Amino acid sequence: MKETIQRVGILGGGQLGWMLGIAAHRLGFETVFLDPAAECPVDAWGDRIRAPFDDPEALQELADRCEVATFEFENVPSAAIELLSRRIPVRPGLRSLECTQDRLVEKRFLSHTGIPVPPNHDLTVPGDLDAAIERTGLPAMMKTRRMGYDGKGQARVASRADAEALMGEMSGPAILEGLVDFDYEASVLVVRSLDGEMKSWPPIANHHEGGILRCSRAPCSSLTTEAAQRMREMAMKVAHALEHVGVLAVEFFIRGDEILANEIAPRVHNSGHVTNEFSRTSQFENHIRAITGRPLGGTEGVHEVGLMFNGIGDHPARDSPSTKSWRRIDRDGEPSTDLRDGVPTWYDYRKAARAGRKLGHLTIVGERVDDESIRRMVDALPGAAPPPEAWEPNAQRSNAEA
Ligand code: AMP
Secondary structure: OOOOOOEEEEEOOOHHHHHHHHHHHHOOOEEEEEOOOOOOHHHHHOOEEOOOOOOHHHHHHHHHHOOEEEEOOOOOOHHHHHHHHOOOOEOOOHHHHHHHOOHHHHHHHHHHOOOOOOOEEEOOOOOOHHHHHHHHOOOEEEEEOOOOOOOOOEEEEOOHHHHHHHHHHOOOOEEEEEOOOOOEEEEEEEEEOOOOOEEEOOOEEEEEEOOEEEEEEEOOOOOOHHHHHHHHHHHHHHHHHOOOOEEEEEEEEEEOOEEEEEEEEOOOOHHHOOHHHHEOOOHHHHHHHHHOOOOOOOOOEOOOEEEEEEEEOOOOOOOOOOHHHOEEEOOOOOOOOOOOOOOOEEEEOOOOOOOOOEEEEEEEEEOOOOHHHHHHHHHHOOOOOOOHHHOOHHHHHHHHHO
8 A cells, every 4th residue: 555645535525525625735735536516615626536436437546646535424335435445545444434324333332332322222123113112202303324414314203103104204224212302512523543642622512403503612611621521531432442543523412411422423523613713723634634644733722712603505695794804715715814813704615505505604713702793793694593592601501500
């Protein structure tokens, strides 16, 4: 295998690939993307092989042109990663991918690793429904085992009849999971290097609407120091057990003192976008560092607070009084100025508007971000504004302590 790395292959040309590309270029690497879509956020970066992920010739070309490869999402066919791994190292590897492609395998892995998860039950065998309801109670969440993301492939069920009807509509095998009446949600990002060194970022508080992440706040100040440490240790345990190389994210539900893991993303994660401005080293840079064998950068926050809002469904107006002052980062990618100066920064993914689609995100960092600036930012984004408790630490704390 060739190991002097000049070019990094990235499966997936979406916004995560784009931001990985920016980080790779800053570290002096070139990138080659593989994605079958007609148009992709990474297209300004030029080098994209347009072909299905499991196209053997395309994978061959990627292997010929790159010395290492990674992926930006977990639904790449594992056969493609297996094929590519025979030619060049793919980081993280198949183990991380296969564990996280199937919710049942993932939940079993978490329990086996000693990490608490909501009660859940496999619905693959007909007749399992009663046993499942007995374990999870009602209401519950029914989730497809595979290909679920951004709230897709899951629905809440209130009764046995609901559950039975939904099972017939699900596109494949499913699980039933107890509905968690959480106080709030938070995630931990961790990076693991080739030689097993690990660093985690402080937990980030997340607010979802309709299963889609709407906003994130760093750090998650509602957590006690002890709880934050416990979550970071859990995330590191996951990365270690998977022998993961690169960044992974673990999403958690917090209910009082209880911390339950919901999901693992074996890749850079939407809740970590704020690390571009908030942290000493972003998730994107540390992922590229890890997979190319470079030393990891510090993960500590360099501001008191960082906020990220997703722009979903429609684009914000370009020239409204508040958006005019935003710094815009779009397809040319490389922000030429320092991003850490408290100016709202809009990352434009250059995607066509569509209901429920993430089109960009907005971040702001500071020693203190005053409510009025946040309200102006939130109001300038399309769609209903997220409720203040989503981004106000004090509202979250009182909720958690209630
Ligand atoms: P997932 O695709 O599993 O990450 O779920 C997306 C979002 O749906 C989560 O971040 C939660 O807001 C919500 N959700 C998923 N599972 C549950 C559950 N068992 N109880 C309560 N809310 C859930």
